[in-house]
Amino acid sequence: MQDDADRQTETRALLAELGTAMIATGQPVQEIEEELTEVSARLGYPEVQTAVGPTGLMVSLTSGGPSTFRSAPPGLRLHQSASVRLIRHQLVHGELGPAAARDELAATAMRPVQQPAWLVALAWPVLAVGIALILQPGWANIAAAAVGALIVLALVQLAERYEVVKALLPTLAAFAVSLAVFGAANAGLLEGPLRTVLPPLAVLLPGALVVNGMSELASGHMQAGSARLTYGLAQLGLFALGLLMATALLRVPTSTLVNLRVDEIGWAGAVVGLILIGASICLMEGVPLRMQGWVLLVLSLAFGAQVAGQELGSIALGGFLGAIAASLGASVVELRRPQLPRLVLFLPAFWLLVPGSLGLVGVTELAAGRESATDVALGLLGVAIAISLGLLVGSAVGRALRGRLAADPAPPPAPAPPTAPSPHPAASD
Template sequence: MQTPDKITQKTGSQTSLLEFLMALGKALISAGISVVDITSILERIACAYKVKAEVLIFPTVLLVKLGETESAPLSASNQKPGLIPLNQVSEIYKLIYQAENAEISPEDGKKRLKQILTEKHRFGSIGTIIGYTLFSIGIGMLMRFSPEQILVSGAFGVIVAFLILFGENQTKVSLLLPVIAALIVSSLFFLGMKEGFLTGTFIMLIPALAYFLPGAILTTGMFELASGEIISGASRVISGAAILLLLLFGLIVGLEIAGLPLQQLMFISPSNTSIWWIPYIGVLVFGVGMYLFMSIERRDMPWIILILYIAFMGEQVGNHFVGGFFGGFLGSLLMAVSGTLTERYDHGTPGFISILPAFWILVPGSLGFISLASLVGQNYPAAINNALLVTMTIVAISLGLLVGRVLTEPLKVEK
């Protein structure tokens, strides 16, 4: 029979563990990790401390029950706008690996997590601006833009980088950033076209606005739906669609400000470069941009570059031999498998960090922007056709993630 002291000690230990799991779960939700993975992580940690956990997670709410101790509902929305720096996410996963082996007490784990979340961006404001500029240039190279169009993409990227920094610690402003960025960039672009300084189509706006394109959100939402997380998955899909509509609104208002007649817009692909190796260099430029912009740890960078090329090559091979949908599926599948393998081999670089940048390589969000922008030119049949194309592309990428997860499940080992 347990003494009152032992019962009190056990209850206190469970309370500390519960507080640690709640704080950790909130941080992981803020990082944008799927509820499927967060649930698995929290349950493994509880098991390591010899406690059975029941976890209920929604995109902004977290509930955890350990034995007879149950948490109150916790609002788990990100307190700061935007994605948290990836150096913080990397350190959080180090803490997770320790907790999964019960190598750190819940009290120390909570203190360590608090320290991690106060760490600053590794490269500061200058690194953010340079990184996002390279990010935009890299995507322009991936889309085979001409050299002049790539430079324009980089210039617009500088403008958007300043806007991102402006809204960094202002939650209300950050909610409007997609509209503000699309409005300013599109106004400048369409005015440039009207005055004859710029040539091209609205597709040239994609690299500068790519950060706001919800490709990762939509794909994660579809992945959660396929995994049975209906509420979370549906919430992400709706959120992603809303962001696309905000971008579209900003683009339309920018067009109206410029006063450019619709008939002057050519809703076709811009004149692309014929240099075949430009996209391959673009992957590297994009990766370096992500390194600076997203504050990635130096030790994580080689794996990220590797998986960027794996996802890109997989998509290219699939597109060439079968078609676009299979290209998205194959790129996503190889991305998921290689991310898990590198996490197992390196024992430190999380799969989430290594595959996150590759979502922008697969670019499902930009396709959605293109389909919605077709509405600007009142090309309704094209808009409907493109919307279907976007949906199937996101399904293909989500299916690749799901199949990759199934294939790599037996390879997961304790850290």
């Protein structure tokens, strides 16, 4: 009896640690609950009950039984997310026991990025340049984006040491970058400053929060979805506040706060920008070398579908098609290569799709009196809903494919005639 109680306690602790690690990877709560149920059933507790939120979870193995609560740790990088996904895969397939899985999870949380610190720091301006090549492909704008990214990097490092800087980071980052960019625009060094501000700030913008919140609301998780959506919109307002403070200090005319795109490079800029975005995200997040080509593939699929949708219809249609391509493409790759976690392949494309930058433009134009509140709200809501629906469709089709493969196992191979053993055995996938 005591052994069974100890086993239940260890299983609850494992599920709580695995679930909070999955929260830290950025997964929506509905996916976490489904995957924890799958793991628990494999461990012998099919009646598990979970209550997952954006900051923690509760888990009970039986109805009315004891429960365990655990708060989520800070966000994990993609190389750590890959390890969490691998641990879940091994638990489902019986390749890892609960005690060993808990040890692996503890080690994963402490695992640093393998690249040197200077190389990770270099990835920040490279990412900003890549986004600028897509969003505002002018030579002066690209240079300003790189300088702005260095400013943001310095503030992020200060935020790790000082709590007050961490609390004010969105406003401080937007204020400092806007001072530099709009100051250059006032001096006549560049055009389209509003879109030039966005690439350095893109890594901090809360677009993922907004879209994840919409996705959770659509799946019926009202508390998690509304909390995440409210927090994301509040963060967006803090960014817009910093930007408007800078423009007020510099006395920037309202006519300058317009969504103007400068294109001095052409279509080649988007191709180069896409490569730079994929490479820089892999550096910043410590993505293993064996996954980087697949990350770039899914990123390209999502970007291509997004551009096609925008050409055929609107920004919302582009977000919808891009989200389907990203989610379904990552699921298909994981089906063919189980050692490549879907989440790690999908998140870089998701960060490219999220409407954080467009949301900042809309909120800024609203505060400057150029747009009506209704137009801005409907625009933000439409793009967020479109991307959320795309994620739901892509993940649903991916789950159907996984279920189909699980229901239709491959027939056993026919017995082969005896042969001499090969001195060079084939490498496995």
